[in-house]
Amino acid sequence: MAHYVQLAIWRRAACFPESLVRRNDESRTERERAPLMDFDFPADDDPRRLAVRAWRDANPEPTQAELHAAGYVVPHWPEPWGLGADPIHQIIIQQELAGLKVTCTKGGREMASNAIGVGWAAPTILLGGTEEQKARYLDRIFTHEDIWCQLFSEPDAGSDLANLATRAARDGEEYVINGAKIWSSGAHVSDMGILIARTDPDAPKHRGISYFAVPMDTPGLTMSPIVDMTTVHSFNQVFFADMRLPAENRIGEEGDGWRLAKVTLANERVSLSSAGSLWGAGPSAYDLLEQIKGMGPVVDATMRQKVARMFANAEVLRLNRLRTLSAKLNGRTPGTEASIQKLMADEHGQEVMEFAKELVGAEGMLTGSGPSGELSQSSRSDATEIKFRKGHFADVDPVWHYGFLFSPALTLGGGTWAIQRNIVAEMALGLPREPDVQQGMTWAETQKARA
Numbered sequence: 001m002a003h004y005v006q007l008a009i010w011r012r013a014a015c016f017p018e019s020l021v022r023r024n025d026e027s028r029t030e031r032e033r034a035p036l037m038d039f040d041f042p043a044d045d046d047p048r049r050l051a052v053r054a055w056r057d058a059n060p061e062p063t064q065a066e067l068h069a070a071g072y073v074v075p076h077w078p079e080p081w082g083l084g085a086d087p088i089h090q091i092i093i094q095q096e097l098a099g100l101k102v103t104c105t106k107g108g109r110e111m112a113s114n115a116i117g118v119g120w121a122a123p124t125i126l127l128g129g130t131e132e133q134k135a136r137y138l139d140r141i142f143t144h145e146d147i148w149c150q151l152f153s154e155p156d157a158g159s160d161l162a163n164l165a166t167r168a169a170r171d172g173e174e175y176v177i178n179g180a181k182i183w184s185s186g187a188h189v190s191d192m193g194i195l196i197a198r199t200d201p202d203a204p205k206h207r208g209i210s211y212f213a214v215p216m217d218t219p220g221l222t223m224s225p226i227v228d229m230t231t232v233h234s235f236n237q238v239f240f241a242d243m244r245l246p247a248e249n250r251i252g253e254e255g256d257g258w259r260l261a262k263v264t265l266a267n268e269r270v271s272l273s274s275a276g277s278l279w280g281a282g283p284s285a286y287d288l289l290e291q292i293k294g295m296g297p298v299v300d301a302t303m304r305q306k307v308a309r310m311f312a313n314a315e316v317l318r319l320n321r322l323r324t325l326s327a328k329l330n331g332r333t334p335g336t337e338a339s340i341q342k343l344m345a346d347e348h349g350q351e352v353m354e355f356a357k358e359l360v361g362a363e364g365m366l367t368g369s370g371p372s373g374e375l376s377q378s379s380r381s382d383a384t385e386i387k388f389r390k391g392h393f394a395d396v397d398p399v400w401h402y403g404f405l406f407s408p409a410l411t412l413g414g415g416t417w418a419i420q421r422n423i424v425a426e427m428a429l430g431l432p433r434e435p436d437v438q439q440g441m442t443w444a445e446t447q448k449a450r451a
């Protein structure tokens with residue numbers, strides 16, 4: 001269970017370049033040209049801080065439902081779900097609630113997170129859903145009563161997501177869905193899924209897509225597990241065979257699915273994002289440096305160079321995160337700094353995980369080995385293992401080995417490394433756009449042309 005949640009924090013940045021980057025042009029306002037980093041966190045006795053502290057003292061181990069009732073699951077949202085918190089207020093809440101143990105069980109099972117539900121499904125429903133849909137879905141997402149997965153990628157539509165072929169054909173008050181999705185993280189433990197499917201093959205590929213909320217127990221929906229090389233069942237392939245979905249499950253207008261999917265990502269909350277190597281989670285370069293320090297002097301010159309390079313990269317990323325945060329706190333839209341962050345952080349994550357293995361030489365090849373040696377030693381006494389044996393990584397043992405096996409996925413999920421470079425080239429550097437040979441064609445025509 002814990003594994004899929006960790007995997008589910010991926011971002012499909014590749015499909016939403018506009019929301020991530022800005023052209024580095026002359027049109028920036030005076031405010032946007034303000035100093036790159038400008039933090040002015042409220043004092044210790046700020047009334048907003050005191051209010052969060054008082055709530056925490058009264059609720060030392062809240063349930064997810066209690067957290068939601070207090071407005072702390074999505075504090076940046078309007079009431080009744082959030083507190084309408086501005087960026088500074090969000091940071092205060094994040095700081096004051098850091099490390100809070102939130103109990104969240106379902107059917108006796110410990111639930112870890114609902115990242116896709118809270119981060120993606122909910123903002124889309126808020127934006128495009130009817131009042132009835134908001135009432136039906138939103139609170140259950142925030143209390144984690146319903147865990148959501150994302151049914152977007154297809155075998156032939158990953159980077160080129162708008163090419164998706166899963167068909168949703170209208171039949172009276174229902175849609176009949178046929179097709180297949182792949183890489184659906186956590187679909188096997190989800191109650192609901194956000195699905196994008198083609199409702200009009202005769203429209204240009206971006207326009208004939210609609211967005212749906214799908215109960216995962218709908219007849220006609222089946223799935224098969226995909227076990228990745230970490231040995232965890234995190235992904236699934238999901239099949240739809242004449243699955244009938246009520247039209248009331250469509251979010252937004254028919255044909256408006258692509259716009260909704262894009263707008264969703266713009267709702268990312270302000271975050272004191274962490275240095276974790278695995279998409280912000282898990283051990284960081286700083287954790288590895290602590291281990292290295294504990295191992296005594298690094299005598300090998302090549303290894304010393306690698307330590308220095310890893311530290312330098314970690315610092316560049318840390319400063320860039322602060323620049324992004326500063327932009328948001330000062331009311332600016334993060335520009336190039338946001339688009340290069342993913343690109344650099346994913347490759348840095350791989351560097352950290354590979355180096356953790358390399359440090360122990362040939363022993364690193366053993367299943368379960370980490371920077372301080374083989375499995376039994378790592379699991380019992382490795383400080384990082386102890387630190388991360390909770391939350392997302394509760395079942396991962398040892399975390400360094402898992403991280404190493406997971407790390408190739410970092411430059412694939414949420415937009416591959418090549419797509420990220422395309423984004424930086426086109427949106428940040430202003431280089432010519434990749435030619436679109438399908439421009440002006442309907443989706444059906446593109447399929448004929450391919451055949």
Ligand SMILES: Cc1cc2nc3c(=O)[nH]c(=O)nc-3n(C[C@H](O)[C@H](O)[C@H](O)COP(=O)(O)OP(=O)(O)OC[C@H]3O[C@@H](n4cnc5c(N)ncnc54)[C@H](O)[C@@H]3O)c2cc1C
Binds near residue numbers: 007014149152
């Ligand atoms: C850990 C993880 C979790 C995921 N979870 C989900 C999920 O929950 N739901 C979901 O729907 N999907 C999920 N995905 C899928 C993910 O969105 C896709 O893997 C990603 O969009 C890439 O698509 P693809 O795998 O089809 O690769 P492709 O798009 O087929 O790319 C193959 C190769 O071609 C390169 N390439 C493609 N287009 C271009 C181009 N225009 N220019 C240059 N190079 C190009 C790519 O860089 C890559 O090297 C997940 C993926 C990972 C790794």
